[in-house]
Amino acid sequence: MTITAQDTAQLSPGVTAPLGFRASGVTAGLKASGRPDLALVVNDGPLSVGAAVFTTNRVVGHPVTWSRQVVADGVVNAVVLNSGGANVCTGPEGFLDTHRTAEKVGEALGVSPGDVVVGSTGLIGERLPIETLLSGVDLATNALSTTGGPAAAVAIMTTDTVPKTADVTVDGDFGTWRVGGMAKGAGMLAPGLATMLCVITTDAVVDAATADAALRAATRQTFDRIDSDGCMSTSDTVVLLASGASGATPDPEGFAAMVTAVAAQLARQLVADAEGAMHDIAITVTGAQTQDGALAVARAISRSNLFKAAIYGNDPNWGRILASVGTVPEHVAAFEPELLDVSVNGVMVCRAGGAHEPRSLVDLASQREVHVLLDLHAGTEVVTLWTNDLTHAYVTENSEYST
Amino acid sequence: MTITAQDTAQLSPGVTAPLGFRASGVTAGLKASGRPDLALVVNDGPLSVGAAVFTTNRVVGHPVTWSRQVVADGVVNAVVLNSGGANVCTGPEGFLDTHRTAEKVGEALGVSPGDVVVGSTGLIGERLPIETLLSGVDLATNALSTTGGPAAAVAIMTTDTVPKTADVTVDGDFGTWRVGGMAKGAGMLAPGLATMLCVITTDAVVDAATADAALRAATRQTFDRIDSDGCMSTSDTVVLLASGASGATPDPEGFAAMVTAVAAQLARQLVADAEGAMHDIAITVTGAQTQDGALAVARAISRSNLFKAAIYGNDPNWGRILASVGTVPEHVAAFEPELLDVSVNGVMVCRAGGAHEPRSLVDLASQREVHVLLDLHAGTEVVTLWTNDLTHAYVTENSEYST
Incomplete structure (x- = not known):
C-alpha cells in the first residue's frame, strides 16, 4: 500500500481530491470586507453517506441544531457553509434562517433539504442577512466544480490567514481511494472539538456506521488534541461525506487511519494559524x-x-x-x-x-x-x-x- | 455593635492593628532591586492560637510543606515571610533552607521552631541565598514594632504595585476587639486559594477550632472567589493568628464575619492590583x-x-x-x-x-x-x-x- 500526502505548504485540492465531489466558494456579500464568504460541497455519489461530530458546548448555533438532525439518518448530499456570521443566539428567527438556507440548497441541487448540512461561522448574536445568503446559494451552485475545493476552503475563512486543505491517496489491495478535507478556525480552538468548521470527503465505499466510527476515532486523536486558547466554540462541526465513487472498499481500520491522517494535517494547520500565535x-x-x-x-x-x-x-x-x-x-x-x-x-x-x-x-x-x-x-x-x-x-x- | 473599617485607599496598620502583635519589614538582600524582602509577624499573646489554609496544588513549595506541620497543633508564635524566591522545586536542600529559617526565627524570638510558619514567594526552581536570609532574620527581629504592619506588607510584595493591608475594629457586647491583615499577590491568582501570602491577626479570645473554622469560612467566600488568571500557585498560604490580648471573646459567627470582612478587603485589593489588568x-x-x-x-x-x-x-x-x-x-x-x-x-x-x-x-x-x-x-x-x-x-x- 502506497500513501501519498500533499505537502501542506501547497494548497491541496481538499474536498475535491476524492472522486464524486464538486465544490465552490463565492462572495455572497455577507462580509463587509467583500471577501468570499459562502462555500458549497456536493456529494454526487453514487453513495450519499454522511457522518458528523459537533461541539459539546450547551450553547450552540442554529446550524448545529439543524445539522444534528440532518446526519441522524447517515445520509448527507451537500454541505453549505458561510462565514460572516455564526447564527448563534439569534432566536427562533435564526433557526428559520438556517432552515431556509438548507431549503434553498435542496431546491438548487434537487435534493431533500433534510440531507443538507449547514455550517456558519463569525460573530455570535447577530442575524444573518438571509436574502443575501440565499442569493449566494445560486452563485455557489453555478460555480460548483470538481476542482472547487481550494475556493471552498477560502470562502470559510474568518480570522484565518491561510486556507487549510489536505488529502491522501491510498493505492491499496482493494483499489485506489482518496480522503480530502478542508477546515477553518483560528481562535476558540478547544476540546470537544477544536475546529469551527471542517468538511472531509472520501470516494471510498463505506457505510454510515463505518464513516461515523472513523470520524469519531479521527477527531478524538486530532481536533480534540489541539487547544489553542481554551475557548470552546458554539459552532464546531466536522462532517465526513462518502461518495463511493472510487469503487474501492477499504477495511474499516485502514479507512479510519486515513481519515485520521487528513484530520491530523488539518488540525496541525489550524494550530499553525492560531490567532496571533508566535509558537x-x-x-x-x-x-x-x-x-x-x-x-x-x-x-x-x-x-x-x-x-x-x-x-x-x-x-x-x-x-x-x-x-x-x-x-x-x-x-x-x-x-x-x-x-x-x-x-x-x-x-x-x-x-x-x-x-x-x-x-x-x-x-x-x-x-x-x-x-x-x-x-x-x-x-x-x-x-x-x-x-x-x-x-x-x-x-x-x-x-x-x-x- | 459598631464596626469601623479603614478606607482601603489609606494604608491600614494591617497585622499590627490588633493588640498583642509586633511586625517588621526589612531588606535582607534577596531581591536584586534592593527593595524590602523579609517580613516578620510575632504574636506576643497571651494566646498563641494559629490556623492556616494552603494551596490545593499538588506541587507545593517547601514552606507550605513545613507550615502545614506547624499549624497542625493550632499553636503559632510567629510568621516569617520572604519575597525574592518561592523555594519551590528546589530539592531536599530547599526544605532544609525552610527548616533553618524557622530555627533561626525560633532562636531569635525564644520560641519553638515548630511554632514558626514560613512563607516564601518569588520565582520557582531556584534556591534562596540562605545565609542572606538568615542574616535578614536578625534585622527583622531588631525592627519588630507594634506599628510595623505596613512595613511588613511592603516587604512581601513581588510584582505587586501597592502593599495590601486592612483591619476592622468591633466594639461589641463582649468588649472591643480587632482583626487586621496583609496580603500580597498580583498574579497566579486562582481558586483553591487566590492569594500567594496573607497573614490575618486578631486580639479576640478564640480557640484553635474557632480560628480554623472562621478562616476556612472566610477564604471560601473571599480568596476562593477571585480568579485573576486561572493559574493556581504552589505557595498560597493564609495564616490567622489570635493573641487574645483584647480580653474580648466574640461569638464564633461574629468572629467569622469579621475575619471574612478583612479577607474580603484584602481580596478586593489583590484584584485591583492584578498583573497588567485594566478592568x-x-x-x-x-x-x-x-x-x-x-x-x-x-x-x-x-x-x-x-x-x-x-x-x-x-x-x-x-x-x-x-x-x-x-x-x-x-x-x-x-x-x-x-x-x-x-x-x-x-x-x-x-x-x-x-x-x-x-x-x-x-x-x-x-x-x-x-x-x-x-x-x-x-x-x-x-x-x-x-x-x-x-x-x-x-x-x-x-x-x-x-x-
Whole structure:
C-alpha cells in the first residue's frame, strides 16, 4: 500500500481530491470586507453517506441544531457553509434562517433539504442577512466544480490567514481511494472539538456506521488534541461525506487511519494559524498511568496563561509547567511531584522535580515549533496535545474583533 | 455593635492593628532591586492560637510543606515571610533552607521552631541565598514594632504595585476587639486559594477550632472567589493568628464575619492590583440551582481569554460570555440556553439567549470596575466572582518575568 500526502505548504485540492465531489466558494456579500464568504460541497455519489461530530458546548448555533438532525439518518448530499456570521443566539428567527438556507440548497441541487448540512461561522448574536445568503446559494451552485475545493476552503475563512486543505491517496489491495478535507478556525480552538468548521470527503465505499466510527476515532486523536486558547466554540462541526465513487472498499481500520491522517494535517494547520500565535507548542506527556490522565495533565499546561506568556517571551519556565501540572487532581492523574522530569526542545531543564540543565541552553527563538516533554513516571501511556503561546497579537486580535 | 473599617485607599496598620502583635519589614538582600524582602509577624499573646489554609496544588513549595506541620497543633508564635524566591522545586536542600529559617526565627524570638510558619514567594526552581536570609532574620527581629504592619506588607510584595493591608475594629457586647491583615499577590491568582501570602491577626479570645473554622469560612467566600488568571500557585498560604490580648471573646459567627470582612478587603485589593489588568470584573451569577453550579458558571466565564480580551477592548461581547457558560456540564449547573439573560454595567445586552439592548449603550471605558450579571433562571442561588481583563500589559509582564 502506497500513501501519498500533499505537502501542506501547497494548497491541496481538499474536498475535491476524492472522486464524486464538486465544490465552490463565492462572495455572497455577507462580509463587509467583500471577501468570499459562502462555500458549497456536493456529494454526487453514487453513495450519499454522511457522518458528523459537533461541539459539546450547551450553547450552540442554529446550524448545529439543524445539522444534528440532518446526519441522524447517515445520509448527507451537500454541505453549505458561510462565514460572516455564526447564527448563534439569534432566536427562533435564526433557526428559520438556517432552515431556509438548507431549503434553498435542496431546491438548487434537487435534493431533500433534510440531507443538507449547514455550517456558519463569525460573530455570535447577530442575524444573518438571509436574502443575501440565499442569493449566494445560486452563485455557489453555478460555480460548483470538481476542482472547487481550494475556493471552498477560502470562502470559510474568518480570522484565518491561510486556507487549510489536505488529502491522501491510498493505492491499496482493494483499489485506489482518496480522503480530502478542508477546515477553518483560528481562535476558540478547544476540546470537544477544536475546529469551527471542517468538511472531509472520501470516494471510498463505506457505510454510515463505518464513516461515523472513523470520524469519531479521527477527531478524538486530532481536533480534540489541539487547544489553542481554551475557548470552546458554539459552532464546531466536522462532517465526513462518502461518495463511493472510487469503487474501492477499504477495511474499516485502514479507512479510519486515513481519515485520521487528513484530520491530523488539518488540525496541525489550524494550530499553525492560531490567532496571533508566535509558537506552536507540542506538549507530550509520557509515563502516565492512563490516556485520560495524560490528556488532563497536557490540557492543564495548555491552559496556563503564565506558561503560554513565558513561551512567547522565549522563556522555558518549567516552574510554571509544574505549577499547572499540580492542579490536576490525584484521582485524575497519578504522579509524584518529586519524580517529574521536564524537557523543552530537548533540554532537560527539570529532573526529579528540581532544576537540572540550565534554561539558557534552550533555544526557543529560532523556530516556531516548541516541544515540551513531561515524564510523569507513573505508567506507560503517552499523549501529545498542541497549543499556542499567549501573545500581544492574540490580545490585540481578540480585543478588537467585534468593535 | 459598631464596626469601623479603614478606607482601603489609606494604608491600614494591617497585622499590627490588633493588640498583642509586633511586625517588621526589612531588606535582607534577596531581591536584586534592593527593595524590602523579609517580613516578620510575632504574636506576643497571651494566646498563641494559629490556623492556616494552603494551596490545593499538588506541587507545593517547601514552606507550605513545613507550615502545614506547624499549624497542625493550632499553636503559632510567629510568621516569617520572604519575597525574592518561592523555594519551590528546589530539592531536599530547599526544605532544609525552610527548616533553618524557622530555627533561626525560633532562636531569635525564644520560641519553638515548630511554632514558626514560613512563607516564601518569588520565582520557582531556584534556591534562596540562605545565609542572606538568615542574616535578614536578625534585622527583622531588631525592627519588630507594634506599628510595623505596613512595613511588613511592603516587604512581601513581588510584582505587586501597592502593599495590601486592612483591619476592622468591633466594639461589641463582649468588649472591643480587632482583626487586621496583609496580603500580597498580583498574579497566579486562582481558586483553591487566590492569594500567594496573607497573614490575618486578631486580639479576640478564640480557640484553635474557632480560628480554623472562621478562616476556612472566610477564604471560601473571599480568596476562593477571585480568579485573576486561572493559574493556581504552589505557595498560597493564609495564616490567622489570635493573641487574645483584647480580653474580648466574640461569638464564633461574629468572629467569622469579621475575619471574612478583612479577607474580603484584602481580596478586593489583590484584584485591583492584578498583573497588567485594566478592568476589575465582578461576575455575578443569579438564578442558579446550587451555589456550586453558580460558582462553576462564574469560573467558566472568568477563564475565557476571549471574554477577558473583549473587556480589555471595552467590548461587552455577551456572545463570548454565553459560549463560555455553555461549556459547563449539565450535571454541574442546570440552565436552558434560551433562558439566559446577561447585563453588563446595568445594560441587558442579552435577553432569553438572544440580543436585546444595543451593546453601544454599555460604558466600559470610563471606569475600572465592570459588573457582569448573568441570570440562569434555574433557581435562587447567587455567587459573585472577581476576575480581571486580559491585557497587553499582562502578556508583557508574564513573558518577561524570569528572563
